[in-house]
Structures are given as C-alpha cells and as structure tokens.
Amino acid sequence: MITVKNLKKSFDDTPVLKSIDLQVEKGDVVCLVGASGSGKTTLLRCLNLLETPDEGSIRIGDKEVQFGEKPLTKKDTKEIRHYSGMVFQGFHLFPHMTLIDNITEAPLTAKEQDKDTIMQEAHALLEKVGLSEHKDKYPDALSGGQQQRAAIARALMMHPDVMLFDEPTSALDPQLVREVLKVIESLAKEGQTMVIVTHEMNFARRIADKAFFMGDGYIVEEGPADQVLADPKEDRTREFLALLEDE
Amino acid sequence: MFETFREIRWDYLFDFELAADSLPFLLEGLQVTMIIALFSMFFALILGMVIGIARMSKYAVLHLPARLYISFMRGTPLLVFIFILYYGLPVIGIEFDSAVVAAIVGVSLNFAAYNAEVVRSAILSVPKGQWEAAATLQMDYFQTLRRIIIPQATRIALPPTFNIFMDVVKGTSLASVITVQELLYSSRLVAGRTFDSMTMYITAALIYWLVCIVIGYFQDRLEIRYNRYLTN
Numbered sequence: 001m002i003t004v005k006n007l008k009k010s011f012d013d014t015p016v017l018k019s020i021d022l023q024v025e026k027g028d029v030v031c032l033v034g035a036s037g038s039g040k041t042t043l044l045r046c047l048n049l050l051e052t053p054d055e056g057s058i059r060i061g062d063k064e065v066q067f068g069e070k071p072l073t074k075k076d077t078k079e080i081r082h083y084s085g086m087v088f089q090g091f092h093l094f095p096h097m098t099l100i101d102n103i104t105e106a107p108l109t110a111k112e113q114d115k116d117t118i119m120q121e122a123h124a125l126l127e128k129v130g131l132s133e134h135k136d137k138y139p140d141a142l143s144g145g146q147q148q149r150a151a152i153a154r155a156l157m158m159h160p161d162v163m164l165f166d167e168p169t170s171a172l173d174p175q176l177v178r179e180v181l182k183v184i185e186s187l188a189k190e191g192q193t194m195v196i197v198t199h200e201m202n203f204a205r206r207i208a209d210k211a212f213f214m215g216d217g218y219i220v221e222e223g224p225a226d227q228v229l230a231d232p233k234e235d236r237t238r239e240f241l242a243l244l245e246d247e
Numbered sequence: 248m249f250e251t252f253r254e255i256r257w258d259y260l261f262d263f264e265l266a267a268d269s270l271p272f273l274l275e276g277l278q279v280t281m282i283i284a285l286f287s288m289f290f291a292l293i294l295g296m297v298i299g300i301a302r303m304s305k306y307a308v309l310h311l312p313a314r315l316y317i318s319f320m321r322g323t324p325l326l327v328f329i330f331i332l333y334y335g336l337p338v339i340g341i342e343f344d345s346a347v348v349a350a351i352v353g354v355s356l357n358f359a360a361y362n363a364e365v366v367r368s369a370i371l372s373v374p375k376g377q378w379e380a381a382a383t384l385q386m387d388y389f390q391t392l393r394r395i396i397i398p399q400a401t402r403i404a405l406p407p408t409f410n411i412f413m414d415v416v417k418g419t420s421l422a423s424v425i426t427v428q429e430l431l432y433s434s435r436l437v438a439g440r441t442f443d444s445m446t447m448y449i450t451a452a453l454i455y456w457l458v459c460i461v462i463g464y465f466q467d468r469l470e471i472r473y474n475r476y477l478t479n
Contacts, residue, residue, distance in 0.1 A: 050379055081385050092380035096398045096476050105394060106384035138476040151380075158384060 001026045001162060001193050002047065007056035007067075009042055016042045017053070018217035024162070024195060024210075029188045031204040031225060032197045034214035035240055040197045043214070044166050047195065048084045049077050060084065061161050085155030089167040091147040093139040093154070099126065100135040103154040110158070118157075125153040129183050145176030149183050156187075163187065165196040201244055205229045213237045262446040269437045269447065276433030277454060283347060283419040283429065287354035288412050294355065295362025300392075302367050313363065320360030326421045329353040333425040350422035350429075354415060361411050369404035370396055402473040409466040413459045420455075430454060 002024040009017040016039045024030050032040040045051040047058065055068040061083040065076050094102050100122060107118045126132050129149040139147050148168055155163060165184065169177040181203050188194065188207045198204055204211060208225035213232065221234040232238050302313035320328075333349040336342065343349040373396050381391040423432035430451055438447035 048383055050382065078385065078387075081383060084383070086380075086383035088376060088380065090376055092374075092376035094377065094380070094395055094399075096402075106381075106386055109386060109390050109394065138478075140476060140478045154380075154384070164383075 001028070001061065002195070003057075003059040004043075004047075005057045007043070007046060007053050007058065009039075009046060009051060009053045016217055017046070020056070020217075020219060022212065022219065022222075024193065026161075026193055027191045028210055029192075029194045029208045030196065031208040031211045031229075032195065032214060033199070033201070033204060033211060033229070033240075034220075038214040039217045040214045041166055044164050044195060044197050047162075047164055048081050048086055050086075083160060084162045084164050085158055085160030086164045087148070087151050087155055087166065087168050089170050091139070091144070091151045091171070093147055093151055095139050098136050098138055099131060099142075099150050102139065102150060103157050106154070107157050122153075122157060125156055126150075128186075129153050130179070143176055144172045145179045148172065148176075148180045152180075152183055152187075161193060163192055163194045165194065165198070167197050167199065169198070169200060199244070201229055201241065213240070215240070259443075260445060261449055262443055265437075265441060265443055265446050266450045269434075269450070272437065273430060273433050273450060273454060276428060276430040277458070279347065279427060280416070280419050280429040280431075281458070283350050283354060283422060283427070284412075284416045286351045287358065287419070288415050290351070290355035291358040291362050291411075291415065292408075294359035296366050298359060299363035299366030299370070302363060303370065317360045317363055320357050321364075323357075325353065325357045325418055326424065328357055329421055329425060346422065346425045346427045349425060350419065350427050354418055354422075358411055358415050358418070361414075362408065365404050365407045365411065366400070369400035369407075372403050373399045402470075405466065405470055405473060409462060412462055416458055416462070417455060 002022070004020055004022040007017055007020040007022075008015070020039075020043055022043075032043060034040050042051055046053045047060065049072065052072055053067040057064060057066045058080070059065075060080055063076075063079045063083065065072065065080060093099075094105065097105060103125065104118055104122045107113065107122075108115065113121075123132070123135070126135050129152060131146060131150055131153070134142060134146060134150075139150070142150070152163075152168075168184065169180050172180065177200070181200065184194070184196070185203075185207050196204070196208070205226055208229075210222065211225040211228040212219050213221040213228055213234070213236070215236050221228055221232055221237045223233075228237065229241065232241065298313045298316055301309040302317065304310045304313075329350065332353050333343065333346060343352070370392075377395055377399065378391060381395045386394070419429055420431040422429055423435065426432070428436075434447045434451035438444040441447070
C-alpha cells in the first residue's frame, strides 16, 4: 500500500528525516512512536505531501513520486492525496460549518457521488462515531473528543485507502481520550489501513500490527508492535519506553 | 480670556429654522454622496479582494504589482489623486463624462488598497490547519479559499472593513472640490448665500454622523451573524 524509500527532509538546514525506508501493507495498522522531535509527524505529513520531501520516493496505492529531481506538480500532489485521509492533533474542523456540513463539504465539492448517496453515508458515519444527535451543531459547541470523532468521520467520507493519524489524542483531556481511541480501534477491526503517530503505548500495543520506533530522523527499530513496544531489541527504544513508564 | 468668552455669540451657534429649511436641499446632496459612496465601496471591495489575494501570491508577477499599487495608493492623499484624475488626465486627452464618475473612480481605486490590506491580514489570520485540512480532503486552492477560508476571514475583516466604509462615506466630501454637488458642496452653497457657515456645516456634520450610525448598525447585525458559530 505504501512504500517509502530513502526519504529525506530538512527544514532550513536542520535535517529532520535522514533516509527513511518504510513499508505498509494493505490492512496494516502501523504505529509510529518516538520522542518529540524524532521526525514521526514530519514523516506522516510527507505521506500526503503536506511537507515536500527533499529526496527519495513515496509510492502510495498506484501512484509513485520521486523527489529532488524536478518540482512536484499539482497533479502529483492531487493523486497522492487521493489515497489518504488525515486526522490532525488539533482536529481542524471547519468552525463555520455544522458537523454535517463539515463532513459533507469535500465529497459534495468533489462530485464523485450524487448528493443522496453522500448524505446517507454522512448520517451513517455520524451514527457510527456517536454524533448523530450533534449533527447540526457547530464544532465550537462540542468537546474535543466529539470534535476529533467528527474529524475522523470527515476524513472517512473521502474513502481513503490509508488513514493517517497525527497524535489524534494528544490535545484531548484524559477522560476524552478513550472515546476517540475506541473509534480508531473499530476502524482497525474493519481492516482499514492506518498509520498512527501516537504516544498511547497501551493502545498501540493493542491495535497495531507493526510499530516503527523513530529517533533522530531514522527508523531505529521496526517489527511486530507487541515486540517493539513490549520487548524492544534496541537500547534507544528501551530507554524511550522506560521514560514513558516513569510518567 | 474671560472677556473673549463673554463675547461669544451663542445665539448664532445654530439656526434651527435655516437648518430645517435647507434640509431638503442638503438631502439631495446626500443622495449624490451615497451614490458615490456605495458605488465606490462596491468597486473597492471587489478590487481590494483581487489585489489582496494577488499580494499574497508566491508569484512575483502578481505580488509585486499588488505591492506597488497598495504602496502608491496608501502613500498619496486621496485629494491629490482626485485632482490627477479630474484636472490632470484631460491634459493628456482623457476626460471623464462627469465629475461624479471621476470621484467614484478616485475613491474606489484609493480605498481598494486599504481593502486589499484588510483582505490579506484577514486571510492570513485563518489558522494554517484549515488550509491543511482542506488539502487533505482534496479540495483545490480556490475551493478552499471560497468555501473554507473566506467565510472565516470575513468575520475577522468585518470591523476594519466597516471602518473603511465610513472613511469612504466621509471621503466623498473631497468630491466637492471638483464641483460634485454632494452633501458638503450643497452645505457650502447655502452657507455662502446665508453667511451662516456654523449652522450649515454643523448640519452637514450631523448628517454624515447619522449615516455612519446607520452603517454601524449594519455592522453590528453582520457581526452577530458571522459570530453565530462561536459559543463565546
């Protein structure tokens, strides 16, 4: 589903990704873990070209792009983004639209389906994430957990092959984390391919097939999630996990 | 000092009868004022939007002319600009059909620059995450601008835009110097005939003020509407 080869990215002169190779199969649930500043969010944002890598290549679905030789075209960007949906740490719902408008805006402008189909699907999705009764409310009137669930529904409306989650629960009050994780977990059970940047280690261990531990712009360790996150081979992974235990 | 104060002729301060008698005549002038103001604001908004967006472009062919335009218009007095249009252009063979048209062109072009800066700052104040969310939902630049960014930027732009609108209304008084018979010009005519400048200019001032109060009322209404999605 996703193949990343030799990916490099610097901000100004600071290298953030130093040669990343990564493979995600269809149906995989993959967690990216690591300290802040290790490059995991940047890597995730490269997968949908919110950041443009300097070098290397990304293949996602049937689309492959090489970086560094010639500038990205709008067509490349569009095609790459077609395969993924993104859930942000800060939700980024459209504040001036009600929930139902938030999640139907993009599919209605894309016009790939007729309106009735889109509306039916939207109602079904809101039901699924437990927000039916709030469909006519504005985001500002909802809790963070509700907003994040709506943001997940919004991304799903575009039928992405891969869902990208960028620390989806880091901005939430502790008591709201669980309701969001439950939605993500239910997607995992349905076989949705997902790449999740997270600090929720128990959650990652429970739902992820694979885990990548990142440090300093490299992938330090990769493997089955329960191995990497419970019994890591690398010292750096162990140190990081021990730090989290202390908290 | 006290002596001078005692010499003030308070009975000449305001002649209600004259004000009332000349009101219909002044209101005719006000019509011209409002025609110039409304047309000018309309064109200044559209032009300001285009220039403001061009100013933010990453392409030099768009943002450099926009910057130059804004710099010139903000850096020159409206009155001088109106003189150039009305007295200057005929020298090189360009003449406006009427002074009113020249005034509308002058006020529009001048205030478009201020609107452009409001548009730019309002669009920049919409969080970057909104662009990113729209991008990941595969919306293109103009869809994002039209459906996501501009509705949010409008809320932020309302107060400064209404400031500009009031400035436009008041700025139309400069048209009186190129013989446009708007509110100030009419007041001056009556003042000249009756030798009662005080009454006539106070009346004119009060009429401008009243117009701005009405505009302020619409501003409040619009702000309430555009803030409805916020809980506090």
